[in-house]
Amino acid sequence: MKHVYFDHNATTPLDERVLAAMLPYLREQYGNASSRHEFGTLARKAVNQAREQVAALVGVQPVQVVFTSGGTEGNNSFVKGAAGMLKPGQIAVSAIEHPCVAKPAQELARAGWKVRKLAVDTEGRIDLTDVAAALKEPTGIVSVMFANNETGVIQDVAAVGELARAARAWMHTDAVQALGKIEVDFPALNVHAMTISAHKIYGPKGVGALVLDKRIELKPLMSGGGHEQGLRSGTENVPGIVGFGAACELAAGRVRELAPRLAEMRSQLERTLRGMGAVIFGAGATRVPNTSYFTFPGIEGETLVIELDNAGFAVASGAACSSTSTEPSATLLAMGVAPDIARGAVRLSLGSGNTPAEVEAFLRALTGVVARLKQLTAMAV
Ligand code: PLP
Numbered sequence: 001m002k003h004v005y006f007d008h009n010a011t012t013p014l015d016e017r018v019l020a021a022m023l024p025y026l027r028e029q030y031g032n033a034s035s036r037h038e039f040g041t042l043a044r045k046a047v048n049q050a051r052e053q054v055a056a057l058v059g060v061q062p063v064q065v066v067f068t069s070g071g072t073e074g075n076n077s078f079v080k081g082a083a084g085m086l087k088p089g090q091i092a093v094s095a096i097e098h099p100c101v102a103k104p105a106q107e108l109a110r111a112g113w114k115v116r117k118l119a120v121d122t123e124g125r126i127d128l129t130d131v132a133a134a135l136k137e138p139t140g141i142v143s144v145m146f147a148n149n150e151t152g153v154i155q156d157v158a159a160v161g162e163l164a165r166a167a168r169a170w171m172h173t174d175a176v177q178a179l180g181k182i183e184v185d186f187p188a189l190n191v192h193a194m195t196i197s198a199h200k201i202y203g204p205k206g207v208g209a210l211v212l213d214k215r216i217e218l219k220p221l222m223s224g225g226g227h228e229q230g231l232r233s234g235t236e237n238v239p240g241i242v243g244f245g246a247a248c249e250l251a252a253g254r255v256r257e258l259a260p261r262l263a264e265m266r267s268q269l270e271r272t273l274r275g276m277g278a279v280i281f282g283a284g285a286t287r288v289p290n291t292s293y294f295t296f297p298g299i300e301g302e303t304l305v306i307e308l309d310n311a312g313f314a315v316a317s318g319a320a321c322s323s324t325s326t327e328p329s330a331t332l333l334a335m336g337v338a339p340d341i342a343r344g345a346v347r348l349s350l351g352s353g354n355t356p357a358e359v360e361a362f363l364r365a366l367t368g369v370v371a372r373l374k375q376l377t378a379m380a381v
Contacts, residue, residue: 004358007314008200008351009149009177009291014243015202015352021246022204025239033236034225043238050245054209057248058175058194059185063214066228067241070208071176072100074195075143077210077221077232078172079104082141082193084219086170088112089140094126094155095119095334101143101174102330117334118144123285124153124335131160135167142169146178146189150318150331150347151282152291154182161190170216176200176208180251181259181288192216198240201254202352203247207240254352262350263289265359269348270294272363276370281332281345290351295344299373302326304346307373311365316347 005013025046031039033047051062068074079101083091093105095117109115116137119130126144135142142164147154157173164171172193175184180201186194193216197208210231212218224233266289270280273294281293295301301317308315318329328342348362 003312003314004354004362005314006348006350006354006358006362007316009152009347009349010316011199011205012202012351013353014204015247015250017250018203018243018246022239022243025242029238031238033238034227043236046238046242047236050241050248053245053248054196054211057179057184057251058196058211059187060211061214063229064186064212066210066212066231067236067244068208068210068232069206069237070199071098071174071195071197073221073232074176074197074208074210075100075172075174076104077218078193078195079108079141079143080221081218081231082170082172082216083108083111083113085217086140090114090116090134090137091141091143092116092118092131092134092139092169093143094145096124096148096150096331097143097145098149098174098176101145105141105143113140120334122336124148124151124282124331125285126155126160128156128159128163131163135163135169139164139167139169141172142167143172143174146173146175146184146194147181147288148282148331149177150291150329150345151285151293151335152177152287152349153282153285154178154287158188158190165190178288180247180254181290183255186211193218198244198247201247201251204240204243207237207244209244258352259289262354265350265354265356266290266292268356269359269363276367279341281335281337291347291349293345293347295341295346296370296374297341297344298377299344299370301343301345303373304344304369307369308346308362308365311369313362313365316349318342318345318347 031043033043055062119127144160161171171191174195176197179196192213194211199205278294305317328339332342
């Protein structure tokens with residue numbers, strides 16, 4: 001059997017229809033969207049159409065969409081760009097943010113900002129009483145992700161947004177892991193800014209967007225030719241942007257049709273995992289339908305990932321974006337999970353190509369691997 005891919009929160013395969021939309025812009029339509037001739041006009045039209053497709057998916061006007069090189073740039077652009085416009089004060093970010101929010105926030109400390117981590121409960125949900133307590137201090141920026149990349153837990157962003165607005169802070173959400181999995185409606189989220197990325201929704205890598213409320217202005221991270229309303233200079237990645245637009249067009253249907261199928265497969269998976277003695281993180285909270293994050297106490301997550309890879313299944317340990325590190329997941333530590341339990345964490349994230357038969361095959365392989373590893377651990381004691 002060929003390798004089965006269960007790591008869709010790390011990245012997704014490129015949808016064939018997205019590739020087809022991109023190909024002309026990698027071949028004959030290679031114009032620079034800023035050029036005044038026919039080649040440039042065609043490229044500009046394509047970028048504008050993609051902007052409309054992205055805007056339609058998240059319920060905003062095209063002018064609110066600023067194309068970036070992906071989620072990392074979007075998050076950095078917001079945190080640094082907002083800080084560049086505001087007087088140093090408090091920046092409040094959840095304790096479970098992706099490093100591309102957590103690190104730029106931390107870096108602001110050098111510029112005189114006070115960094116406040118917002119607590120989560122044992123299921124990984126943001127603690128609204130802690131948000132309210134934090135916002136008693138004058139606060140410039142708040143950032144709370146929509147869905148966590150490890151647990152899949154969905155946050156009540158709108159409620160945090162309400163508190164942030166009342167405190168006159170700028171509110172941002174990293175919706176990279178929510179887009180294409182659940183409905184993402186910018187106006188309903190009550191935020192000033194939102195980050196999204198194409199490669200998590202069956203689009204190409206290296207492209208994404210920062211969606212902005214029309215009333216806020218950011219200091220650009222990149223200066224130069226003044227592209228993207230001066231917010232992101234640099235010749236547009238036309239094929240990537242076209243691919244992102246096509247992926248957004250397909251995403252609405254995916255949320256409707258694929259999500260229930262993935263939720264069913266995850267239930268099938270987690271029923272058996274529980275029977276095998278696994279601890280499932282965040283299972284008491286509302287989660288995106290494709291993600292399951294679990295551990296078998298006593299077994300290292302890294303070992304399990306390698307053994308499962310040898311058996312033909314691609315899953316992730318801890319945070320996928322830092323899988324070379326053996327540090328326990330900061331998200332799990334923030335949830336109060338003990339470091340030795342957190343080290344055992346394995347994430348399985350389903351996607352459009354997966355089938356119940358693959359989940360069954362995975363569970364058979366996992367049963368064998370876990371039994372063998374438990375035996376080895378018992379012998380080592
Ligand atoms: N934010 C979250 C929650 C993510 O999971 C990721 C990617 O893993 C990113 C941001 C970074 O996005 P990109 O890979 O497009 O830079």
